[in-house]
Amino acid sequence: xxxxxxxxxxLTAQEGEFITINCSYSVGISALHWLQQHPGGGIVSLxxxxxxxxxxxxxxxxxxxxxxxxxxxxxASHPRDSAVYICAATEKLVFGKGTKLTVNP
Amino acid sequence: DAGVIQSPxxxxxxxxxxxxxxxxPISGHNSLFWYRQTMMRGLELLIYFNxxxxxxxxxxxxxRFSAKMPNASFSTLxxxPSEPRDSAVYFCASSRxxxxxxxxxxxxxxxxx
Numbered sequence: 001x002x003x004x005x006x007x008x009x010x011l012t013a014q015e016g017e018f019i020t021i022n023c024s025y026s027v028g029i030s031a032l033h034w035l036q037q038h039p040g041g042g043i044v045s046l047x048x049x050x051x052x053x054x055x056x057x058x059x060x061x062x063x064x065x066x067x068x069x070x071x072x073x074x075x076a077s078h079p080r081d082s083a084v085y086i087c088a089a090t091e092k093l094v095f096g097k098g099t100k101l102t103v104n105p
Numbered sequence: 106d107a108g109v110i111q112s113p114x115x116x117x118x119x120x121x122x123x124x125x126x127x128x129x130p131i132s133g134h135n136s137l138f139w140y141r142q143t144m145m146r147g148l149e150l151l152i153y154f155n156x157x158x159x160x161x162x163x164x165x166x167x168x169r170f171s172a173k174m175p176n177a178s179f180s181t182l183x184x185x186p187s188e189p190r191d192s193a194v195y196f197c198a199s200s201r202x203x204x205x206x207x208x209x210x211x212x213x214x215x216x217x218x
Contacts, residue, residue, distance in 0.1 A: 031204050043196060043209040086148060090204060092161070093138070093150040 003027045004089050006096035013103050019074040021099045023087035032070050033088040034061050037098070046072070046085075077103045109210035111197050117216045123185040126213045129178055130199030138207060139172055139182050140196040148196075154180065155203060187217045 004025045013019055023032070034046040047054050047061040049070070054061050058077075063070040074081055084098040110129040118124055130137045139151040152162040154174045162172070169188070174180040184191055194214050198207040 033207070035209075041194065041212055043198075043212075045206045045208065048204070048206050088148070093153075095148040095150075097147045 002097070003094045004087060004096040006085075006087055006099050008099060009097065010100045011102070013077050013101070015078060015103055015105050017077050017103075019077050019081075019101065019103075021072045021085050021087075021101070023070045023072070023096055025068050025070075025087075025089040025094070027089050027092065027094055029089045031090050032063055033090070034070075034072050035086040035088065037084040037086060039083065043086075074101075079103045079105050109197055109199055109208050111195075111210035111213050113213060114211060115214045115216075117218065118187055119218050120188055121186045122217075123183065124187045124191075124215060124217075126182040126195050126197075126215070128180045128182070128197030128210060130180070130197070131208055132178065134199035134201055134208075135177075136200045136203050136205070136207075137174060137180050138198040138200075139180070140198065141193045142196060142212075143193045151182070151195075153203070160203075184215075187215075189217045191215060192217050 007022045031048050031050045033048050036044045036046050049061055049063050058075045060073040082102050084100050086098045088095045112127045136155050138153040140148050141151055142148045151164045152172045153160055157174045170184055172182045194212045196212045197210040200207045
């Protein structure tokens with residue numbers, strides 16, 4: 001079993017839909033990262049959180065330390081949100097396999 | 106700031122050759138990370154430095170891989186000798202400290218024939 005599991009692996013949505021991507025981890029963490037990898041390959045850090053919730057624009061990340069689970073939500077999804085979303089757990093940086101999101105117009 | 110700079114952006118080499126990848130972190134960042142990304146294994150941490158000192162190199166695949174950070178503004182990842190299974194995209198990232206937000210370079214796409 002991987003130390004960081006993401007679901008779903010692939011997700012297709014229609015523009016405007018509310019999207020949730022899940023990340024479960026079995027390792028001890030000091031923080032959990034959410035990354036976005038664009039179709040061209042560039043990687044951007046979206047959030048780093050150790051408790052509670054963070055919001056940036058249409059993106060919301062939550063974490064439940066007791067349940068070892070984090071979610072990334074996208075409200076009013078747009079085709080430009082199409083990317084691979086990756087979660088990573090620290091102490092020792094361990095990455096999930098990523099969720100490929102496609103938002104159709 | 107120009108962000109994290111990596112060179113070269115693409116490298117094609119033959120098996121057995123030495124390959125050197127370069128990274129310039131964002132000024133003022135104390136932590137630097139080297140990652141490898143393949144279709145099969147996804148993103149993997151190879152090594153990270155804090156204040157130019159290697160802290161965790163447990164992700165380095167084998168002795169053929171070595172990384173150095175001679176000063177706060179430059180790091181190299183060297184593969185000698187290279188093998189076809191080393192073909193991947195290698196990312197460098199930097200952050201203010203280990204648990205802070207990381208800023209990724211554009212990556213170096215390495216192809217070993």
